[in-house]
Amino acid sequence: MNLLKGIAVSPGIAIGRVFFLPKEDFKISEEEIAPAEISREIEKLHQALKLSKEELSEIKFQEKISDSFLEPQILFLDDSQVMAETVKKIKQERKNAAFIFTEVTKKVINSLSKSENLYLKERITDIKDVVKRVISHLVGHKAPKSLREIDEESIVVAHELSPSETAQLPREKVKGFATEIGGRTSHTAIMARSLEIPAVVGIPEISKLVKSGDLMVVDGNKGIVMVNPKEKELEDYRRRQKEYLEFLKENQELKELPAVTLDEYEVEVAANIELPEEVESVISHGAKGIGLFRTEFLYLTYHSLPNEEEQYKIYKMVAEKIAPEDVIIRTFDLGGDKLGIGQNEYHEINPFLGWRAIRFCLAQPEIFKTQLRAILKASTLGNVKIMLPMISDLTEVKRAKEIIAEVRMDLQRRDIEFDSQCPVGIMIETPAAALCAADLAKEVDFFSIGSNDLTQYVLAVDRANERVAYLYEHLHPAVLRLIKEVIDIGHQHQIWVGLCGEMSAEPLVIPILLGFGIDELSMSPLAVPETKRIIRSFTLEEAREISEKVLSLTLAAEIKEYVGERIQEKAIKIIFEK
Numbered sequence: 001m002n003l004l005k006g007i008a009v010s011p012g013i014a015i016g017r018v019f020f021l022p023k024e025d026f027k028i029s030e031e032e033i034a035p036a037e038i039s040r041e042i043e044k045l046h047q048a049l050k051l052s053k054e055e056l057s058e059i060k061f062q063e064k065i066s067d068s069f070l071e072p073q074i075l076f077l078d079d080s081q082v083m084a085e086t087v088k089k090i091k092q093e094r095k096n097a098a099f100i101f102t103e104v105t106k107k108v109i110n111s112l113s114k115s116e117n118l119y120l121k122e123r124i125t126d127i128k129d130v131v132k133r134v135i136s137h138l139v140g141h142k143a144p145k146s147l148r149e150i151d152e153e154s155i156v157v158a159h160e161l162s163p164s165e166t167a168q169l170p171r172e173k174v175k176g177f178a179t180e181i182g183g184r185t186s187h188t189a190i191m192a193r194s195l196e197i198p199a200v201v202g203i204p205e206i207s208k209l210v211k212s213g214d215l216m217v218v219d220g221n222k223g224i225v226m227v228n229p230k231e232k233e234l235e236d237y238r239r240r241q242k243e244y245l246e247f248l249k250e251n252q253e254l255k256e257l258p259a260v261t262l263d264e265y266e267v268e269v270a271a272n273i274e275l276p277e278e279v280e281s282v283i284s285h286g287a288k289g290i291g292l293f294r295t296e297f298l299y300l301t302y303h304s305l306p307n308e309e310e311q312y313k314i315y316k317m318v319a320e321k322i323a324p325e326d327v328i329i330r331t332f333d334l335g336g337d338k339l340g341i342g343q344n345e346y347h348e349i350n351p352f353l354g355w356r357a358i359r360f361c362l363a364q365p366e367i368f369k370t371q372l373r374a375i376l377k378a379s380t381l382g383n384v385k386i387m388l389p390m391i392s393d394l395t396e397v398k399r400a401k402e403i404i405a406e407v408r409m410d411l412q413r414r415d416i417e418f419d420s421q422c423p424v425g426i427m428i429e430t431p432a433a434a435l436c437a438a439d440l441a442k443e444v445d446f447f448s449i450g451s452n453d454l455t456q457y458v459l460a461v462d463r464a465n466e467r468v469a470y471l472y473e474h475l476h477p478a479v480l481r482l483i484k485e486v487i488d489i490g491h492q493h494q495i496w497v498g499l500c501g502e503m504s505a506e507p508l509v510i511p512i513l514l515g516f517g518i519d520e521l522s523m524s525p526l527a528v529p530e531t532k533r534i535i536r537s538f539t540l541e542e543a544r545e546i547s548e549k550v551l552s553l554t555l556a557a558e559i560k561e562y563v564g565e566r567i568q569e570k571a572i573k574i575i576f577e578k
């Protein structure tokens with residue numbers, strides 16, 4: 001079997017010879033030490049930390065990597081708790097530093113791995129990466145063949161690629177990569193997208209199935225890799241690669257063009273970002289502003305929640321870069337076991353239905369106010385909007401607005417500038433919010449439909465559970481009918497309605513939402529050109545006809561078939577598989 005399936009995390013097609021990066025395992029022995037040797041072991045630890053920090057700074061400098069990728073590792077080295085615990089145990093247990101450091105960090109990794117939160121789980125890679133670096137210094141291990149030594153065009157295959165390893169990939173040589181471990185929101189995946197290197201992760205057993213020198217195709221559009229393809233398959237892929245490059249060239253032309261239908265009806269096509277560095281990608285892919293800034297991802301960068309000044313600087317930088325377009329800053333969508341605070345002592349059986357997002361922020365007003373102050377202070381250009389996640393009750397909106405008003409008054413009292421008209425909107429991502437949209441619309445300036453969550457709550461299907469993934473369907477009539485209602489209600493109350501879940505970039509969904517009268521779509525920056533292409537291929541009239549027909553259909557499969565045919569009639573080139 002030469003075709004392996006994984007998760008597509010960075011689009012594009014790469015063809016090359018495999019550079020296999022073996023898994024690195026150190027043997028760490030447990031050694032008793034004499035009291036006189038304690039200070040020497042502690043000194044060795046400090047020295048290893050210092051060297052590791054210097055190396056990371058060097059990689060950051062040489063590779064001009066943005067702070068967010070290596071900063072979590074550098075911050076981990078500064079984590080006084082882990083270091084104090086290691087020193088304490090070296091003294092108490094009188095064992096070698098390498099052994100104790102391994103034990104202490106194992107515990108941290110263990111507790112993170114129990115978290116049901118994807119973001120936290122994906123931080124494990126960062127921690128393992130930096131721990132490996134420190135231990136290699138403690139045991140005097142020589143670094144293995146470095147990725148920087150890759151001297152011919154290659155596809156890197158590994159069990160797992162850490163963010164710092166990804167940072168070291170020589171871009172002119174590494175054409176793509178494929179790993180066993182990883183998810184769409186891992187740092188490595190985010191970095192692959194920002195470096196525009198085709199990548200597929202989550203391929204079971206790939207490190208056992210390939211060896212250095214094998215010929216490989218990485219299809220980052222479809223999430224597959226092909227090992228030692230036959231001449232005919234290779235030819236086919238070379239053709240597809242050429243088509244894809246042409247497609248990218250054509251996309252460049254779309255960058256400057258508005259997202260208008262054939263009869264000039266304009267829809268705002270904005271982009272979602274997780275990290276501030278992604279603003280460049282939003283601009284380069286021709287999006288009209290940022291429709292969703294998932295600020296909880298800052299937690300990845302700062303090890304804990306960033307303080308007011310740190311947040312202010314980030315929001316301000318994003319608002320300035322994206323101006324004159326807008327940025328919608330969503331308040332932290334964290335909660336329960338998702339946050340370091342109280343994380344260990346608080347475990348939720350059902351975190352998706354638990355203490356998250358607005359529920360968490362209203363219960364932690366100081367965290368909420370700090371973020372709101374930072375957002376408002378960054379709003380002076382007049383292009384910032386605030387968005388509240390996971391609303392399920394009118395009282396939550398009212399309470400959040402009261403807190404926003406308090407923060408505004410406080411800023412006014414202190415003569416601190418901010419946009420007094422800064423709009424406040426909410427995400428519609430619970431069935432309760434959708435069904436009570438008329439009441440909520442009276443309180444806010446806009447709605448943005450969070451279809452990732454709305455779909456999971458409407459269909460009662462966990463969005464992250466592979467076993468029920470076949471039931472997770474954006475084109476389910478229940479989801480589509482509810483979305484249509486929310487849009488209509490928003491319009492009846494003179495507020496605009498957007499959609500910022502992953503479905504906004506699904507080719508089949510776009511004409512339907514267009515026909516429903518959606519005002520804004522926000523998606524991954526990479527999907528923007530294709531979305532514009534689809535919008536520009538229909539008239540509003542055609543889209544309305546499609547959406548009306550769709551509302552009369554009873555099965556997702558029928559809806560797919562029908563819209564698929566309507567798109568085919570237009571002969572639109574679609575490359576991204578959603």
Ligand code: PEP
Nearest residue numbers: 429450451452453500501
């Ligand atoms: C959504 O639920 O659709 C959404 C955009 O929010 P997130 O994916 O961050 O939960």
Ligand code: MG
Nearest residue numbers: 429450452453
């Ligand atoms: Mg959501």
